[in-house]
Amino acid sequence: MDFIDKKLLSYVELHTDSESNLLEEINRYTHLHVLKPRMLSGHLQGRILSFISRMIRPKIILEIGTYTGYSAICLLEGIKDGGKLITIDINEEISEKVSSFFKKSKYNKSIEYIIGDAQDIIPRVKQNFDLVFIDADKENYSKYYDIVYPKLSKGGFILVDNVLWSGKILDKKKDTLTKVIDDFNKKIQEDNRVSNLILPVRDGIMMIQKK
Numbered sequence: 001m002d003f004i005d006k007k008l009l010s011y012v013e014l015h016t017d018s019e020s021n022l023l024e025e026i027n028r029y030t031h032l033h034v035l036k037p038r039m040l041s042g043h044l045q046g047r048i049l050s051f052i053s054r055m056i057r058p059k060i061i062l063e064i065g066t067y068t069g070y071s072a073i074c075l076l077e078g079i080k081d082g083g084k085l086i087t088i089d090i091n092e093e094i095s096e097k098v099s100s101f102f103k104k105s106k107y108n109k110s111i112e113y114i115i116g117d118a119q120d121i122i123p124r125v126k127q128n129f130d131l132v133f134i135d136a137d138k139e140n141y142s143k144y145y146d147i148v149y150p151k152l153s154k155g156g157f158i159l160v161d162n163v164l165w166s167g168k169i170l171d172k173k174k175d176t177l178t179k180v181i182d183d184f185n186k187k188i189q190e191d192n193r194v195s196n197l198i199l200p201v202r203d204g205i206m207m208i209q210k211k
């Protein structure tokens with residue numbers, strides 16, 4: 001489902017910052033060589049992630065779901081000097097290529113790329129996070145939220161991708177995964193420790209701020 005008319009989307013992209021050469025390369029490589037390229041954030045969402053990060057100026061960013069590194073590099077565009085982005089992905093198969101993209105980035109020294117299950121890794125991370133991007137297995141969104149929340153700085157932000165699930169969130173008879181995402185959205189809406197907003201961009205981004 002397209003939330004925005006294709007022509008309008010082209011207009012929006014034409015009047016939005018373009019991707020850097022490296023992001024363009026990752027985008028192209030992913031579409032040519034990697035399974036499920038639709039998972040990549042892409043031009044408009046990437047610029048939104050970058051803009052949000054530049055407004056926050058986070059010192060420590062956590063990303064759950066690196067994939068080919070596109071969103072990681074977008075988020076790094078706002079990192080404070082001396083800051084760090086920790087990005088976790090369970091898929092080792094593409095890790096060499098992803099590391100080679102990171103090496104080409106001017107943020108390379110600020111990236112800690114960890115291969116493994118995010119649920120095992122996050123509890124071992126010592127730092128607190130100023131910005132978190134949750135973009136991995138939807139079944140575990142709620143668990144990720146619960147393990148990340150105590151490590152989120154006061155006033156810190158969590159962004160969660162795909163919360164509108166191609167519009168399936170409105171289905172009367174929801175399949176299992178859609179139900180999981182709907183339950184997650186309801187959980188956030190009912191959590192008075194946070195302020196939240198769904199940005200109806202691409203597949204829907206839930207923006208959460210710890211009060």
Ligand SMILES: C[S@@+](CC[C@H](N)C(=O)[O-])C[C@H]1O[C@@H](n2cnc3c(N)ncnc32)[C@H](O)[C@@H]1O
Pocket residue numbers: 039040041042064065066067068069070071072088089090091116117118119135136137
């Ligand atoms: C939607 S993609 C991430 C896209 C990326 N953030 C971007 O915008 O370019 C989801 C990623 O989550 C990873 N993933 C799935 N389950 C995971 C888990 N338990 N721990 C860590 N990563 C996981 C997948 O391997 C996949 O690369």
